[in-house]
Every structure is written in C-alpha cells, then in structure tokens.
Amino acid sequence: MKLSRRIKDLTATRLMMLTTMSAFALMIIIGVVLAVKSEQILSGHSLWSLLGSSVWKPMKGEFGFLAFIAGTLAVTALAIVLALPPALMASIWLSEYANSRIRSLFAPVIDLLAGIPPVVYGVWGTLTLVPLISETLAPCFVDFSTGYSLLAGGIVLAIMVIPLMMGLFGELFASIPRDLREASLALGATRWETARRVVVRKALPGIVATVVLAISRAFGETIAVMMVCGNVADMPGSLFNPVYPLPALIANNYGEMMSLPDYESALMLAALILFVIIIAFNVISHAILHRLKQRIA
Amino acid sequence: MNRRFTEFIMKGLMLLSVATIMMVLLYILYIVASKGLRSLSWEMVTSLPTGGYYLGKEGGIANAIAGSLMMIVAATALSLIISLPTALCINFVMRRNGRLARSSRFMFDVLFGIPSIVYGAFGFLLMMWLGVQASLLGGTIAVALLIMPIMVRAIDEVAVLVPSDLTEAVFSLGATRYEMLKVVVRQLRPGIVSATLLAVGRGIGDAATVLFTAGYTDSIPVTPNDPAATLPLAIFFQLSSPVEEVQNRAYAAALILTAMILVISFGVRALVKYSRK
Numbered sequence: 001m002k003l004s005r006r007i008k009d010l011t012a013t014r015l016m017m018l019t020t021m022s023a024f025a026l027m028i029i030i031g032v033v034l035a036v037k038s039e040q041i042l043s044g045h046s047l048w049s050l051l052g053s054s055v056w057k058p059m060k061g062e063f064g065f066l067a068f069i070a071g072t073l074a075v076t077a078l079a080i081v082l083a084l085p086p087a088l089m090a091s092i093w094l095s096e097y098a099n100s101r102i103r104s105l106f107a108p109v110i111d112l113l114a115g116i117p118p119v120v121y122g123v124w125g126t127l128t129l130v131p132l133i134s135e136t137l138a139p140c141f142v143d144f145s146t147g148y149s150l151l152a153g154g155i156v157l158a159i160m161v162i163p164l165m166m167g168l169f170g171e172l173f174a175s176i177p178r179d180l181r182e183a184s185l186a187l188g189a190t191r192w193e194t195a196r197r198v199v200v201r202k203a204l205p206g207i208v209a210t211v212v213l214a215i216s217r218a219f220g221e222t223i224a225v226m227m228v229c230g231n232v233a234d235m236p237g238s239l240f241n242p243v244y245p246l247p248a249l250i251a252n253n254y255g256e257m258m259s260l261p262d263y264e265s266a267l268m269l270a271a272l273i274l275f276v277i278i279i280a281f282n283v284i285s286h287a288i289l290h291r292l293k294q295r296i297a
Numbered sequence: 298m299n300r301r302f303t304e305f306i307m308k309g310l311m312l313l314s315v316a317t318i319m320m321v322l323l324y325i326l327y328i329v330a331s332k333g334l335r336s337l338s339w340e341m342v343t344s345l346p347t348g349g350y351y352l353g354k355e356g357g358i359a360n361a362i363a364g365s366l367m368m369i370v371a372a373t374a375l376s377l378i379i380s381l382p383t384a385l386c387i388n389f390v391m392r393r394n395g396r397l398a399r400s401s402r403f404m405f406d407v408l409f410g411i412p413s414i415v416y417g418a419f420g421f422l423l424m425m426w427l428g429v430q431a432s433l434l435g436g437t438i439a440v441a442l443l444i445m446p447i448m449v450r451a452i453d454e455v456a457v458l459v460p461s462d463l464t465e466a467v468f469s470l471g472a473t474r475y476e477m478l479k480v481v482v483r484q485l486r487p488g489i490v491s492a493t494l495l496a497v498g499r500g501i502g503d504a505a506t507v508l509f510t511a512g513y514t515d516s517i518p519v520t521p522n523d524p525a526a527t528l529p530l531a532i533f534f535q536l537s538s539p540v541e542e543v544q545n546r547a548y549a550a551a552l553i554l555t556a557m558i559l560v561i562s563f564g565v566r567a568l569v570k571y572s573r574k
Contacts, residue, residue, distance in 0.1 A: 009473035016386035019379050020401055023449075026442070027408060030419050037422065086314035093311035106315070108566060113322050115562045116555060117502025119529040123536060123551045124325045127332060159321055166318075190300055192307040213410070220412020222505040223533065247414045247505070254418065254509050271418045275411065282410040286403055 031275060038269035041262055050269070056233045063266040065273070067233045071150075071243035074236040075225060076218040078154030079161060080211060087162045088200075088207070091169035096181075096195045114163035122227030125156040130228060138240045145240035146230065153229035153243060157221055161214040168213070172206040173199055175293075209288035216281035220274055222247035246270050326555070333552025336545035342553065346515045358550050361531035363517045368433060368525055369501045372440035373493060380445050381489065384452035385478055389464060402453065408446035414505040416443045421509040434521040436511025443506050444496035451495050455488030456481075487572030491565045498561040502554060504529035528554045 041050070041063060053064030094103050134147030176199050184194040200207070230242020231252060250267050344357035383401075391398040420439030421431075429435050459481055467477040482489070504527075512524030513534070528550060535547035 005473055005476075009475040012475040012478070013386075013390050016382040016390055020383045020386045020391075022379070023383065023401070023408060023445075024404055027404060030411070030415070033419060033422055034415075086317055089311045089314035090318055093308075093315055097308070097311065106319075108563075109319055109322050111562055111566065112326075112559065113318070115498050115502075115558050116325065117504075117529060117558060119502065119504045119532050120329060120551050120555050121325070123532060123548065124328055126536065127328055127548075128324075159325075162318060190304045192304045193300070216410055217412075220410075220414060222412065222414040223529070227533070227536070247412060250414055250418060251505060251508055254421070268418070268422075271415050275415050278410055278412065278415075279407055282407045286406055290399075290403075 031272075031279075034268055034272040034275055038265055038272050041265035041269050044262065050266075054233075054235055058260060058263045058266065061262060063262070065246075065270065067235050068244055068246045068249050068270070069273075070235050071229075071233075072219060072245040072247075074150055074243055075153045075157060075229060075245050076215055078150065078239075079157035079218045080215060082154060082158035083162050083165060083214070084211065087165040088169065091166050091173060092195050092200070094166075095170060095173035096191060096199065110163045110166050113159070114167070118160070118221065118224040119227070121156050121160055121224040125152055125224065125228035129155055133240065142238060142240050146242070148228055148230035148242055149240045150229065150236050150243045151239040153225045153245070154239075156224050156228055157218050160221060160224060161218050164217055165210055165214050168210040169203075169207070172203045172210070176202050203292075205288050206292050209285040209292070212281050212285035212288075216278045216285070219281070220247055220278055222251050226251055246274055250274075329548070329552055329555050332545075332548040333550075333555075335548070336542070337549040337552055341546065341549055345517070358526075358528070358531050358546065358553075360515055360517055361526040361528045361550065362553065364433070364511070364514075364525035365501055365528040367518065368436050368440060368507070368511065368527060369497055371433070371437040371521075372444060372500055373497055375437065375441040376445045376448055376496065377493060379441075380448035380452060380492075381482075384449050384456055385481065387449075387453060388456040388459070389478060389481060390474065393461070405446045405449045405453075409450055412505070413443050413503050414508075417506040417509055420506065424510060430522065431510060431512030431524055432522045433511065433518045433525040436507045436525055436527065437521070439506040439510040440500045440503070443503060444500040447499055448492050448496045451492030452485070452489055455485055455492075459484060487568055491568045491572075494561050494565045494568070498558050498565075501561075502529055502558055504533055528557075 044061075045063065050063055051065050051069065053062070054066035054070075055062045055064040056067065094106060098106070129152045130147035132147070133149055133152055134145050137151070138145035138147070138149075180198050180202065181194050184198045185191070189197065225245055226248035229245065229248065231244050231248055232242040233244045233249075234241065236243045250270050253263070254267055338357075341357040342362065343359055345359050346356040383405075387398050387401050391401070416439055420435060420442060423438065424431070424435045463484065464477055464481065467480050472480075507527045507530060511527055511530070513526050513530055514524040515526070516523075518525040532547045532550045532554065535543050535550065538544060538547075
C-alpha cells in the first residue's frame with residue numbers, strides 16, 4: 001500500500017516535470033526546424049543580400065525581403081501610433097476617474113474586443129474601412145487607391161492591439177500604491193496631474209514593456225491584416241498604397257511553392273525572421289515587466 | 298485657471314477615448330450582425346455545400362461548422378492533457394517562485410507570444426516529417442500547439458492564488474504530493490473550466506494555424522486523416538470569391554463564428570463571477 005502510493009506519486013510528479021520541460025523543448029525545436037529549413041536559401045544568397053533587396057521574383061531565384069520587412073514595420077508602427085493614445089487615455093480614466101462599477105461595466109468591452117477572431121476583423125475592415133478609404137479619404141490626397149492599403153491594415157491592427165494594451169495598463173495602474181496618489185492629491189495636485197506625474201511616471205517602464213509586447217503581437221498578425229492591406233510587394237510609399245507584410249507572404253504562398261525548394265526555404269526564412277524578432281521583443285518586454293513587479297512588491 | 302483648463306481638456310480626451318473604443322466595438326458587432334443576418338438561414342447552418350455552391354447555388358457551411366467543432370474539441374483535449382500537469386507542476390511541484398518556476402512562466406509567456414502563422418508553418422513541417430497529409434489530425438496538432446500556452450497561463454493565474462495553508466494542511470494529514478494535487482484540482486475546477494473556454498475561443502477563431510495544416514473539403518471529416526474545413530477559412534475563402542452571394546455567405550459565416558465566440562466569452566465571465574461567490 002505504502003509503496004504503491006509512493007510509486008504513484010513519483011510517476012505523477014516525474015510526468016509533470018516532463019510535460020513542463022517539453023515546452024522548453026518545443027521552443028528550441030521550432031527555432032531549430034525553421035533554421036534548418038532556411039539553410040538552403042542562406043547557402044545560396046548572403047543574408048544581407050536577402051534582407052537588403054526589394055526584388056521578389058521567386059521564379060528567377062531572386063528573393064529580396066526588404067519590401068516585406070518594410071511593409072511589416074510600416075503597418076506595425078502605424079497600428080501602435082493609432083492605438084497607444086486612446087488605449088492609454090482610456091486606461092487612465094478607468095483607473096483614476098471611474099468607479100468600480102463603471103470599470104466592471106467596461107471590462108466586457110475589452111474582453112469582447114480581444115475575443116473577436118482576426119478573420120472577423122478582416123471582414124469588418126473590407127466592409128467598412130476599404131470603401132471608406134477608397135471613396136472618401138484617398139481622393140482628398142491621392143489620385144487613386146483601391147482602399148486595400150497600409151492605412152486600412154494599420155487601423156484594423158490598432159483595434160486588435162487596444163485590448164491587449166488596456167488589459168496590461170489596467171493591471172499596471174492598479175499595482176501603483178494608493179498612498180502615492182493620495183500624497184500627490186494632498187499636495188494640491190489635480191487628478192490629471194496626479195495621473196501624469198505620479199501614476200504614469202511610476203508605471204513608465206511597464207508602459208514601455210506593454211508597447212513592446214503590443215509591437216510583437218502586431219508583427220505576427222496574419223489574416224486580418226492580409227485581408228485589407230492589398231498584398232503588393234512594393235516599398236510602402238504612402239498611407240494609401242498597398243503593403244505586403246511578412247506573415248501575409250507566408251500565408252499567401254505556402255503550399256504552392258513545393259516545386260521550388262528555394263522558394264519554400266525563403267518562406268521558412270521569413271517565418272524564422274518573425275520567430276526571432278518576436279522572441280527578442282518578448283524577452284525585452286518581460287524582463288522590464290518582471291523587474292518592475294519586483295520593485296513594486 | 299490654467300491647471301483647471303488642462304484638467305478639463307484631458308478629462309474630455311479620456312472620455313472621448315473610452316467612448317471611441319466602445320463605439321468601435323459596437324460598430325463592428327453591428328456591421329457583422331446586419332450584414333450576416335441578411336443571408337443567414339437555417340439551410341446555411343445545417344446543409345453541406347452542393348455542386349454549384351461556390352457559384353451562388355444552394356448549400357451551407359455545415360462542413361466548416363462541424364470541422365471547426367471537431368478540431369477544437371480534439372485540440373482542447375490534447376492541450377489540456379499537457380497544460381494542466383504543467384501548470385500544476387509550476388505551482389506545486391517546483392519550489393514556489395523559485396528560479397525554475399519563474400523561468401518556466403517566462404517560457405510560456407514567450408510561447409504565448411509566438412504568432413499563429415509560425416505555429417501553422419511549424420505544424421506543417423512537423424506533418425511532412427511525420428508523413429501526415431493536411432487533415433483534421435494535422436490541424437488539431439497545430440491548434441493544440443497554439444492554445445497550450447494560453448491554457449497554461451490561464452490555469453497558472455488561478456493556481457497562484459491557492460493558499461499554501463491548503464497544501465500544507467493536506468500534507469500534514471500524511472498525503473503524498475499526488476494526493477495533494479487531487480485536492481488542489483478540485484479547488485481549481487472553475488478556473489480550469491474558464492481557462493479551457495478561453496482557449497476554445499482563441500483556437501476556434503484562428504485561421505493562420507489551420508491554413509496549411511487542415512486542408513479544406515466540402516464534406517464532414519470521418520477519420521482523423523480526412524481534410525477538414527474550418528469556419529475561419531470558410532469565411533476567408535468565400536470572401537475572396539467574385540460571386541456576390543458567396544461573399545454574403547462569408548458575412549453570415551462570420552456572424553456564426555462571432556456568435557459562438559460571444560457565447561463562450563460570456564460563459565467565461567459568468568463562470569468567473571459564479572466561482573467567486
């Protein structure tokens with residue numbers, strides 16, 4: 001009896017350790033597999049010629065990633081610029097001005113925005129943003145735009161990262177001690193001054209970390225952006241031009257390129273680039289957040 | 298006066314931000330509902346695509362609904378088998394807040410951040426290596442990979458809250474760690490259910506993971522090796538059709554998917570509230 005209990009205990013805990021460690025392994029395996037698969041393209045071309053050229057002609061063996069990388073950066077940057085101010089302002093209001101009832105009323109809004117699947121955001125974007133841009137906005141600035149553009153991709157992506165930002169901002173502001181706010185208010189500061197000089201300043205590293213995390217999320221978003229951004233492999237010129245981000249490149253061409261080993265390898269390299277950048281951003285962001293948590297606790 | 302003015306302006310801007318975010322959500326829901334309801338019919342939900350379906354003839358998307366449900370059930374089960382022991386391990390087997398536990402948490406945060414397209418591409422490579430065709434099984438594996446870190450993190454969030462008094466009390470009665478975990482799991486049950494629902498909501502709506510791994514078919518998969526249609530892909534493919542009726546069905550499919558996710562999301566909320574009582 002006693003022995004069987006011990007055996008059960010040992011096997012259970014060993015198995016649990018194994019599942020946990022397999023997650024570490026998974027991470028390394030993904031990286032290694034992608035690296036091995038992209039070796040072929042890297043052996044034929046130098047990394048700099050791949051990253052520095054914007055000529056994408058797979059049939060002729062030319063694989064320049066520059067336009068795709070620039071497209072990804074442009075969409076991501078636009079999304080963050082559009083999302084940060086409202087997300088930050090709304091979070092400050094919810095944490096510093098609103099009472100707990102309003103806060104709990106607003107919580108489902110964030111949950112729902114976070115829960116709507118990317119493909120539905122894409123559908124919404126094609127139904128509303130694309131015609132709005134091509135018929136109303138673009139004619140004011142440029143001769144012609146189909147509406148499938150950098151701007152449409154940026155707006156859709158901004159809406160998608162707002163709930164992520166607000167969730168983290170909310171936690172962050174809630175962790176700032178009450179005493180600090182009260183001290184500031186007692187000195188005669190207004191609520192806004194308290195929010196700006198005390199709460200936001202104290203939470204600043206966390207805000208930076210959140211933005212980094214949002215960037216990494218926006219970087220990898222595929223379907224929603226792909227449905228509205230036009231997918232033309234040019235360098236992004238204006239807000240109304242189409243762009244072609246890296247994830248869309250993989251999604252659009254994967255499976256059709258089996259006959260060309262170089263092509264497949266190039267797409268794997270694209271996935272590897274995404275993987276590496278996103279891990280780097282995550283590591284930076286969590287390092288900041290972690291340190292902050294320890295300092296406040 | 299100046300300070301008061303700033304306060305006034307800033308408060309206005311903040312309220313504007315809150316209102317804008319709320320309006321955007323309502324606008325999205327309104328567009329999806331109004332466009333979707335127009336072509337939503339009983340037939341769409343219950344029947345399979347017929348011969349001329351993609352030219353606007355009769356049929357429905359029962360194949361995609363069934364495919365999505367089968368895949369998410371299998372993927373969630375698969376992922377739960379791995380995530381539950383993992384989350385318990387981090388909290389109750391490893392030293393609490395020790396270095397190992399912290400670095401494991403960090404690892405799952407990073408895995409959580411990996412985009413679904415990378416899981417999709419990796420899943421596809423894994424399938425080729427195993428000799429599996431694009432199928433229900435392949436899609437299930439890719440989706441399970443995607444939702445595993447989500448579940449671990451969500452279960453971990455509630456497991457952290459289990460007071461060490463409880464575990465110590467169980468130990469003091471002479472229980473082994475395995476027996477202690479059984480007690481803990483009972484305690485955590487609502488948290489585990491809401492973590493599962495959260496993962497279901499994320500997994501069922503993701504298109505990039507199943508794009509290469511699940512394939513697409515007009516029939517309901519019978520064995521795990523059959524290709525399976527999924528709702529997100531049904532929306533995506535139908536929307537890119539030039540035929541207007543087919544596009545309209547994409548809107549209806551989007552409404553079905555959104556409705557499913559709303560139900561799940563409110564389920565989670567209700568459960569969290571209920572379990573706090």
